[in-house]
Amino acid sequence: MKIIFVFALLSAVIMGCENGQDKSENDLLNVVTTTTMITDLVQQIGAEKVNVDGLMGAGVDPHLFKASEGDVAKLAGADLVFYNGLHLEGKLVDVFERMKSQNIKTVAIADTLEHSKLIKSALFESNYDPHIWFDIANWKKISVFVANRLSVEDSKNADYYKENATEYLTQLNDLQKEIATNISSLTKDERRLVTAHDAFNYFGQAYAFDVVGLQGLSTATEAGVQDVQKTAAYIIDHKVKAIFIESSVPQRTVEALKAAVNSKGHEVSIGGTLYSDALGDQNSAEGTYIGMFKYNVNTIVNALK
Template sequence: MKKIIIIITASLFLCSCKKEVKDKNQKLNVVTTTSMITDLVKNIGGDAIEVKGLMGSGVDPHLYKASEGDVSKLVNADIIFYNGLHLEGKLVEVFEKMESQDIKTIAIGESLKKNTLIGSDYFASNYDPHIWFSVDNWKIITSFVIKTLQEIDPKNAEIFKTNGEVYLSKLTELERKLEAKIETLPKEKRILVTAHDAFSYFGKAYDFNVVGLQGLSTATEAGVQDVQKLANFIIEKQVKAIFVESSVPKRTIEALQAAVKSKNHEVAIGGTLFSDALGNTGTKEGTYIGMFEYNVNTIINALK
């Protein structure tokens, strides 16, 4: 990490003159971290801005480290949007360096009121950073991103406003679909067991008991006692299915399934959920809205 910061510092110094004489007609150069944020900013900015995402499909932001290939994207950015709340823990030092060199960095998590966040002892921020699993949160963040882009690129303010309003209406429609689907599952069956605890905001919004094998961060390894304890919980609650995550190795959930089987009980793997990253670009799951619909359909169909 120190090597990357040194490279970034040197690159910032060398690029400072070039940034001062940037063509006024050139598109706003936006860099984003997670694929959820990339999708959001593209929906609002449309063709009026240039968006470069650092993390693609299946990338775990908890463990992500800036590569030397990311340096040119970061130092040439007009604005950087990231999640914050220490989700991108290994990039915090890099973002601090960006700020000291007068590159605008925006933590979207800071747009949310603290009393709406879920507490966590596992992150330096003391809050669960998986804020995108509340559509209400995502609406607030959408409005925040619209306003931020308008302030930094006022000539395209109307484009951001129009695109943002369209996207907000789509989020409202998403909420309607999710609620209708979830209502088909009895409340006593709403127990969601996943590889790590990324779905607490989802659980709070839709009355699910969410249990993650690895806790909030994938940097935390699950021990034998954790597996055995959760296996007993699954048997006691007669949980029908447990879930793999696209950005987390499936061996942890397979170990949990095996532990349940060793106690003469069966639990199915209900499918793969997208937690810390979207699906492949060009697929339905490669968008925030498509990902959320896919997850809910997968969960409900497996637990019914």
């Protein structure tokens, strides 16, 4: 019933937009985004030429996010909607499909990545891991894609978007170098990352980490006793020093994991909180993609080496 109601609301809002509402009060391109990572990216590239309205804030889990009536109105009134895709925003999939049928311009940033660059998973609905932002190489390609898409929608400012994208790519190149140098201080055996859920596989692939998530790729199902015991055995077998909680996932399962490990005579600490499915507070360094990545890597390296 709720999905039917959302569709009815969406249709009503669309009809209102078609009946004479201005495209934008200040003639800026109105862009609605889902995750905080995408919101930051569009702000970096669009800057003063776009009005960006992100649906999700710091600490919000996109796997579980449900659109409110206000969110549906924002989506329906947008000139352009950017979302992750690959079923990351699982509860919005039907809404996005409905929007496409109503000719609202919705763009999944994952569509620009070749399937060969995606990590497959037989345990997730889309069969691909949706946490694509944890490989900077992916984010660079997505940055170009977003700039091109903004340029198509707002051609008079195309040069502006492409210049901003070029500058942002330089920052991402610098980030790659800094991250690689920082991680190089860890030995191969120290590169074992145990977190609340399986969000860091792209990061692990890029930087040769063995990644273990207590929960699966989605947080929709909680970890069970067997998951805790299996992960505890891994930690003990490989003498892992620290495990990590995540800002958008309840920490109780990681605390249960720590207790299970310690009860077996192996000391493991909680190495800190990582940003996985959401950035930090908007006014903090971790509220940007680059700041988040630096913070995560510093936290990981300091806890494991």
